[in-house]
Amino acid sequence: MIKDKLMTIKDDSSFVGKTFGVIRKLGSLLGLIGLCAVLTFSSEYFLTLDNIMNIARQSSINCLVALGMLLTILTAGIDLSVGSILALSIVTMGVVVVQLGLSPVVGILICLGVGALFGLINGLLLTKLSLPHPFISTMGTMSIARGLALLVTAALPISNFPPVIRFWGESFIGPIPFSFILVLGVYVLFHIILNYTPMGRHIYAVGGNPEAARLSGINIQNVLLFVYTVSGFMAGLAGLLLVGRVNAAYPLAGLDYSSDAIAAVIIGGASFMGGEGTVWGTLIGAMIMAVLRNGLNILSVSAEMQTVAIGVVIILAVYVDVLRHKAAKKA
């Protein structure tokens, strides 16, 4: 309280404020550039068009899932169920298209619909049943969706999807993977939603100070329903890309997608306490994850060591953020 009072008027346009502002905004981007520079020097293959497009393709699934995750984290929530929702979405599509022989367009709609529906259920559990934290509700649906995915397929993968479905994940436009163009389009769309629509602004307000948001006339329940539905929908969309890439839908798909997405969002500078974070930060966070995996592969680091390395990077990224916050408070 007293400290707050002491911090009366300090202009953000001061030199220190500006420098911190720039570092804050560019922090993760600088990390990405640094990482790329190191890898360029370590391997001649890294900075080739082929490899870059490869990274773009590999990152696109996490990019989409992380975007949905960003919205939930902006409201000071989380969505642990995205990986399971993705699996249920694609196996349902597989059953409908491959086994029942319905039109692939219907299949795509069902895939997206199942994702959105489960997201909506997450939102309803949180708002209508007043479960204390989305950690709990989405942990529940994580298990439910995974179980259903296994039931639907009798635990077997479904393959041989028609080209209309495979197109999303496997095709290229020129040298650029279509999936990455899709990612960029969706990111621009989300940038507009978050910054230029009332819903977007309300998401930030609900995460930053729910009581102030409520007393400003914001319907918090609607915001949360929207956020979790979108998160589920994005899982379904990411599922489409996965099916295209591997030409199969398997019930154990996406096991660690939720932790990858959370990592991307957090590395991208979003606050776990809600209210702070941008789509571009998340994009960079997802790219850092992808570049790191790719680079470690090129350098033939074992898969086991890669997992360790990613953990270290997550902790480092958040620690840098903590230091930045401390420095900003002192300034």
Place this chain on the structure above:
Amino acid sequence: MIIIKGSVIVNEYFLSLKGICKSFPGVKALDHMDLDIKPGETHALVGENGAGKSTLIKILTGVYQYDEGEMYCQGEKVRFEKPKDAYVLGIACIYQELSLASNMTVTENIFLGRELRRSNGLLDYPKMNKIAQQVIDDLGIEVNVKDLVQAYSMGYRQMIEIARALVADAKLIIMDEPTSSLSEKEVTCLLGKIHKLKEKGIAVVYISHHLEEVMEIADRITVLRDGCKIRDMDKKDTNQDDMIQLMVGREIGEKFPKTPAPLGNVVLRVEGINREGVLDNISFELRSGEVLGFSGLVGAGRTELARAIFGADKIDSGKIFINEKEVKIDSPQDAIEHGIAFLTEDRKGQGLVLMHNIRFNASLSALSRFCKIGVINTKEMCCEVDGLIEQLQLRPGNPLMTTRLLSGGNQQKVVIAKWLCSQSKIFIFDEPTRGIDVGAKVEVYKLINHLAATGVAVIVISSELPEVMGISDRILVMYEGRITAEFNHSEVTPTQIMKAATGGYEQ
């Protein structure tokens, strides 16, 4: 803790404060405050909200450190660096919000932080239970020390707090508004226990708004105003009216530039609002251009009334009319649609999203107004918000400034901008100048005048008597959830308001 050797004074007091000063940025909370407490006496502190009582308690208990002055405990000069220092010298405090862990037993609470151990290092429950039960029985209350605290009502919990202080061998127990959440029966019981403490030679510092309690229990009374000691006196030399006079006795100067606006139609009418245990049959009218003050003590139900009108809390019964048309307000959204704005007392906690900038906060309630096919017209929005920043003379006027870094007065202006932006017609201010520097207060008053002049209807809830008298056209006084008096701006004295606010006369 520092006990300053060699500077011993011999007197009869357990605790003695001489010339204590304490400042916060923009506010001198205590100004050369003196206080003497004899062993075993019950010493009441009375004063308006903001007179410095809370600061004084926090200094006595080592929560705050004083800037100037001297403090003596049993004749030795002392300086508390942390709350434990006060505790060690036998000064215990029972705060308004009780600090018991309700999921633990009475014994565990009583010995919290000072648990008794056996020689093997494990807790000695039988011994602790025995001592705790002894102290409880000694106080004459029916509590089983092995029960969980949550099984007992607020009144009992207060007693448990007292027991805890006794086990800690307290020589002085400070009670801050101890009766604010007690039933009448519990109050009587508590006052009885204080007599018991007196017999044991334990001093009590008793802070209360309820002057009749003070008259019943206190030996000595110290009146505070504006951080100064106004007078200390024996109970037998004073009465309630004298105390009120001393508490409020100040001139209402030109701090309040009141410019009455022409009154228009009734824009808000409230009929018989009830909320169990909080609001009791509240009815009033508000005209456009009018500034209606709500006076009363903390806990009289004024904030609760505002929240009820704003749809933030549910009500049991009652009607609200806007422009003479009955409306249903179930949520803040409904209220905002009907042009009601609520400026909360806790701006940081409930008014602003502190991590975001001025523009974000100022536009938050009005975003849909600036939308074209679902997308915000940023240019139009920024133009309007920046115009408001200019008009309200927000400093610094950079619309991208994070609101966390603004001073209290400027934060209040951001909240005002928010509601101007959503074109509200009825403004409800809850403690509009709480935590705002003296200079900036006048600016807020001018803004309130300006709002009224533009035909806005204004409700001001304020615990500062001069403020509510200085800026209101009309004043309603609340006491225990009821409106107990209505006064006109021109024909009221502080004493009358204080009397109504302490339940002095019920109409």
